[in-house]
Amino acid sequence: MCFNWAGNSKWVHEMEWSGQKDFTAAPTVHDAGHMVPMDQPKASLEMLKRWTQGKLSMTKSKGRLTPM
Numbered sequence: 403m404c405f406n407w408a409g410n411s412k413w414v415h416e417m418e419w420s421g422q423k424d425f426t427a428a429p430t431v432h433d434a435g436h437m438v439p440m441d442q443p444k445a446s447l448e449m450l451k452r453w454t455q456g457k458l459s460m461t462k463s464k465g466r467l468t469p470m
Contacts, residue, residue: 415426431449434441 415422431438431442431445434446439446
């Protein structure tokens with residue numbers, strides 16, 4: 403383990419800042435770390451294509467980011 407992800411997560415979630423509410427409520431890409439294209443290449447390519455076409459619409463399902 404080369405990153406203190408648990409410590410970073412704790413201070414980011416506890417720090418008071420203007421975007422805290424939106425940040426903590428944001429869904430995530432399931433089974434992906436900070437290198438989403440490497441961990442979930444098909445999902446990240448689809449997300450990128452939809453975003454560049456202005457067609458990105460997401461739903462939150464069980465804490466997962468799901469393209470519609």
